[in-house]
Amino acid sequence: MAELTYREAVRGALREEMLRDQRVILMGESITGYGGSYAVTKGLVEEFGPKRVMETPIAEAGIVGFAVGAAMGGLRPVAELMTVNFALLALDQIVNSAAKFHYMFGGQWSVPLVVRTVSGFGQLGPTHSQTFEGWFASVPGLKVVMPATPADAKGLLLAAIRDPDPVIFIEHSLLYSTKGQVPDDDGLEVPIGRAAVVREGDDITLVSYSRMLLQALHAAEVLEREDGVSCEVIDLRTLRPLDYPTMVRSVGRTHRLVVCGEDWRTGGFGASLLSELQDRSFDDLDAPIARVAMRDIPLPYSRRLEQVLIPGSQQIVDAVRRMS
Amino acid sequence: MPTNPKTNRTGSRPTSRRAVARQLPHGLTAQQCREMYHKMVQIRHFEDHAAEAYAQAKVGGFLHLYIGEEAVAVGAIAAAREDDHILGHYRDHGYALARGCDVQACMAELFGRETGICHGRGGSMHLADAKRHFWGGHAIVGSHIPIGAGMAYAMQYLEEPLVVLDFFGDGATGNGIFHEGLNMAALWNLPVVFICENNLYGMGATLAEESPVSDMMIKAEGYTMPAVQCDGMDVLSVYGAVQQAAEHCRSGKGPFFVEALTYRFRGHSMADPELYRDKEEVRRWRELDPIPRFGDFLVQHRISSQQELAQVNEEAEAEMLEAVRFADASPWPDPSTAARGVYANPIDPEAAQEALTLAADPAPAAS
Structure with a gap:
């Protein structure tokens, strides 16, 4: 390594x-x-x-x-x-x-x-x-x-x-x-189409990818420390083809799910993911699937505005707390 | 006063075949000439039958006929090597037939059958035959222009002595992708012949409405690309131009632009009421029909007799009737195969998970 x-x-x-x-x-x-x-x-x-x-x-x-x-x-x-x-x-x-x-x-x-x-x-x-x-x-x-x-x-x-x-x-x-x-090994592939369970947990599943993985991991630490909530964090890694089985299996244990992305709320990637998961995991869910996403606003230049619009770990923590 | 812009701009159309030297031009043999005539006739009959099948609702969607433009595909493709690469636009039946693609498979593609050249997945606008280096029918105007440049780059990189023929219409020259493709081809000195079929209309827009210049070859100048104009109603003229262009490309001198002045005798597609052009213009162009014109040449040069030409026509008609019968009798694609071929390497996360589970938890030995 x-x-x-x-x-x-x-x-x-x-x-x-x-x-x-x-x-x-x-x-x-x-x-x-x-x-x-x-x-x-x-x-x-x-x-x-x-x-x-x-x-x-x-x-x-x-x-x-x-x-x-x-x-x-x-x-x-x-x-x-x-x-x-x-x-x-x-x-x-x-x-x-x-x-x-x-x-x-x-x-x-x-x-x-x-x-x-x-x-x-x-x-x-x-x-x-x-x-x-x-x-x-x-x-x-x-x-x-x-x-x-x-x-x-x-x-x-x-x-x-x-x-x-x-x-x-x-x-x-x-x-x-x-x-x-x-890994040092030359040419070692990570397979396309396979999500990773990056942190194991029992109470709630956080599905994320790209930069939002780091935000989800941070949120999971905060929730563990402050709320005693154990989060399972999944990194999708590939968005198409999408590894639903890993998500379905996780939700089968945790019964709660937050989909975390930087995409716009309307028509964004998380929207179709959420739709498919509520279809596949409806019987396992104890609460509606929550979603952390970008508000439907073009991201402005000003630092002050950008800060409040970009989704991050705080929004994930808030979403989890709203579900409990 | 002629309203035909072509009369004004070329001025030098050969008026008599007698002016042509007795020896065949461009080093052509009599057999090659007979073959070119045969291909043009095949295309004409194929298109007539396609139109008829469309009227009978056996062919759906959009159907764009190549009638009137046959000399362009046939002359150009005859002037290339058999393994040179071809890309064309959506009016693509002519390229397929000129390259020698299976006539029955082409007709079956129009009929949407499993026996079609693309198994009914592409349709009229998307014929292709990779083993004959015909890389499609492309139906987004101009999209295949940089694709042709990219293929030419691969040939250069792999040191293959092959040239790409990239066909498009005058309408494509108004699109940004045309300029991006020409720019890259010229910048990197790539072996691609850009062949602009200037048929005076971009669907229903006249040349004057869509372009500030009526000669498309002028647009190659900004890319320092050599360009020639040829008579797209004369298969020999097209052959000569593309022969010159392909030699230029093959010798490593970079891309070449050929503008073929041509005309489609039928509407843009079968749905076209042709309100944008007058019947007199169409009539005048029909007098330049490339097939009888080349037929006359063959007879005058004693390459073929009138009877032999009539026989070529009869045989093509019989061939196309048989192609229609074949297409009609061919099976539809099996609906269970609809998802086949979305990926060359399909990855199914569900199956991958099952495999992982099995590996982690091998089945217990039989007791």
Whole structure:
């Protein structure tokens, strides 16, 4: 094991897989000399050269379309979209090209493509502070991964690059500098489609992913200490395909559930998750499923406003206390 | 005063086939010429039968006919290597047939049957045949332009001497994705031939309504891409242009833009009442029909006789009747297979959990 930051873990996965597989190429905006907007790809162009680490024009739809074509031509492209907000410009290529080809053309070929992008906020204003994982997760044909820890970031990215299907890999800007133990073994995958029970508990289940995992873990500590409530914390890790069995099994023991996300309350990822779980676990539930989510407001610039709108551990604690 | 913008802008359309040298142009053989004629006739008959089947509600959704534009797909694809890659837009039957895809499987796809070339999952707008390097029918206008550039990059990267032919219409040039794709192809010197079928209309919008320039090849200039215009109603003209373009690409000189001036004789789709163009214009273009025009060439050059051409037509008609019979008699996809192929590597968390449980708790030995 080695202690790495989330950023180093992502970079490590890219580097290891590029060493292992000559077909892997990276492409994105300012990912070479600049090193990437969040410095993830720093040093890679020096090591692998500009044919494998491609500086692209600022053209998100073109980048993803190009990557789809490169994948069809036999390469394993990893396209970086600077933030998930800019991924909107590439939605057509993600939804109508990458996600459709295998099915629509009768299984004749697949699109082994990874789109790496970033959610997050930090006084960036309404156009740069959004979460769209629910949109991607609603599309059959895509796999959607959203790791919370350095170990998962590395292992899931390796799995994503090796997967024959298009994978949307969403990192979180506020996690890049977090640290964690990462296995040393080269090429060790974390399987796509498997949630992790990160903390065991008996009284209530907190389902979370990405940055909200850290908030849920903090909330669980507070609730244990102050209220004597034992929380089980699940990290979804993959949002599509979604590991319902792990959640159903947990709720079967705890009988209470809070779904925690940074997504908007209306139509967000947590909304469909909640709907499915109340269907699957209705008989096990002792209380309505609670949800912590972003209020239906564009996230404003001002620190004072941002602070009260971003969901965090306090909202989770409040939600649990309201249920008891 | 002609209202036809094409007359104004080209001015140099060959008026007589007698002007063509006795030797066949572009190094073509007589057999290649006969093959091109055959392909154009096949497409024409395929489209006529598709239209008829649509009227009988055997084909659903949107149906876009390639009638009138046959010379573009046939001339271009004949000028490429058999394993060069092809991507096209939603008016895609011509590419499939020109590349030699199975006619019955194409018809069955239109009928939505399991025997269809995409097992009835794609339909008319999404034909594809990977083993023949025909990578689809793409129905979001312009979306396949950067995809073609990406495939060309893969060819360059893997040092495969293959070229990509990427077909789209004049309407696509107004879309941002067109410019993103051309920009990247030129920036990275990629072996892709962009073939713009300028048929004067973006669905119901006239060229004047959708573009500040009437010659689409001008749009390649900003990307320093060499470009030629060819007569899209003349299969030899298209062949020559794409031959030149493909050679350019294959020799590592980067992308090339070919504009084919063409016209669809039928509406945009079967639902089109054609209120935006007058019948006189359509009539004048029909006089340029690429099939009889090339037929005349074959007869004049003693490549085929009139009887042989008539026979090609009869055989194509019989082939398409048989394709319709095949499609009609083919099974529907089994509803239990609807979810098949959403993923190349389906991951089922439920099954994974069961497997984990079994592994952790092996079944007790039989007592």
